[in-house]
Amino acid sequence: xxxxxxxxxxxxxxxxxxxxxxxxxxxxxxxxxxxxxxxxxxxxxxxxxxxxxxxxxxxxxxxxxxxxxxxxxxxxxxxxxxxxxxxxxxxxxxxxxxxxxxxxxxxxxxx
Amino acid sequence: xxxxxxxxxxxxxxxxxxxxxxxxxxxxxxxxxxxxxxxxxxxxxxxxxxxxxxxxxxxxxxxxxxxxxxxxxxxxxxxxxxxxxxxxxxxxxxxxxxxxxxxxxxxxxxx
DNA sequence: ATCGACTGTCGACGGCGATCGAACAGTACG
DNA sequence: CGTACTGTTCGATCGCCGTCGACAGTCGAT
Numbered sequence: 600x601x602x603x604x605x606x607x608x609x610x611x612x613x614x615x616x617x618x619x620x621x622x623x624x625x626x627x628x629x630x631x632x633x634x635x636x637x638x639x640x641x642x643x644x645x646x647x648x649x650x651x652x653x654x655x656x657x658x659x660x661x662x663x664x665x666x667x668x669x670x671x672x673x674x675x676x677x678x679x680x681x682x683x684x685x686x687x688x689x690x691x692x693x694x695x696x697x698x699x700x701x702x703x704x705x706x707x708x709x710x
Numbered sequence: 711x712x713x714x715x716x717x718x719x720x721x722x723x724x725x726x727x728x729x730x731x732x733x734x735x736x737x738x739x740x741x742x743x744x745x746x747x748x749x750x751x752x753x754x755x756x757x758x759x760x761x762x763x764x765x766x767x768x769x770x771x772x773x774x775x776x777x778x779x780x781x782x783x784x785x786x787x788x789x790x791x792x793x794x795x796x797x798x799x800x801x802x803x804x805x806x807x808x809x810x811x812x813x814x815x816x817x818x819x820x821x
Numbered sequence: 822a823t824c825g826a827c828t829g830t831c832g833a834c835g836g837c838g839a840t841c842g843a844a845c846a847g848t849a850c851g
Numbered sequence: 852c853g854t855a856c857t858g859t860t861c862g863a864t865c866g867c868c869g870t871c872g873a874c875a876g877t878c879g880a881t
Contacts, residue, residue, distance in 0.1 A: 775859090791856095
């Protein structure tokens with residue numbers, strides 16, 4: 600079926616810390632992840648606006664891909680939209696405390 | 711005195727999450743930080759060997775600078791050597807749980 | 822069924838960063 | 852002083868990453 604949906608999402612055992620950190624290191628992606636942490640789930644464009652990102656949809660599409668391939672995001676196709684969610688359980692299993700830390704860090708240390 | 715030693719080390723209030731994550735995202739730097747977490751403190755060359763990094767001294771010097779400017783390392787000059795330590799208290803204050811997470815993540819998720 | 826509005830993807834380009842080797846500077850020890 | 856060691860700086864190379872404009876599915880309305 601979806602060599603698309605499954606191949607693009609790395610298995611839990613394939614997650615790697617450097618890749619996760621690199622994905623989170625970009626300000627736009629970090630903002631998106633933190634916003635998604637508050638929203639729970641969101642389609643791409645909606646998240647793009649909710650995170651106040653001043654970038655085009657094409658750029659955001661690229662970021663979404665990077666986050667997905669790092670194992671941070673799960674993408675579910677609903678009609679014409681792709682609904683994004685955080686892979687909380689997988690991330691917590693591999694990197695205990697990391698996601699919580701990234702999500703709860705005060706805004707003044709993120710700017 | 712040390713406009714060198716103090717200016718190069720950002721104040722706690724100036725630490726920024728994206729910069730810290732970017733510094734930790736590089737495999738060589740990540741390995742160095744994790745090794746330093748076990749050693750407590752170490753001079754550059756000693757850490758370079760302890761971390762099994764297959765890179766030259768000049769490259770490591772660059773990484774050390776990146777980690778220092780991100781606020782992750784503290785550098786103390788002792789004679790001819792520079793002794794490196796993690797800025798644990800500052801990092802814990804700004805990004806609770808982050809350093810612990812990075813240091814305690816299982817090796818198999820770091821490779 | 823087709824038009825239009827919306828969704829997200831793809832190819833290309835530009836710039837940053839990791840790396841190296843060589844030259845340099847500071848320190849310790851004879 | 853001269854040798855050995857520690858780490859930095861510089862210039863160059865090269866691959867990767869963020870960005871954009873043009874393109875392609877999908878849905879609702881007419």
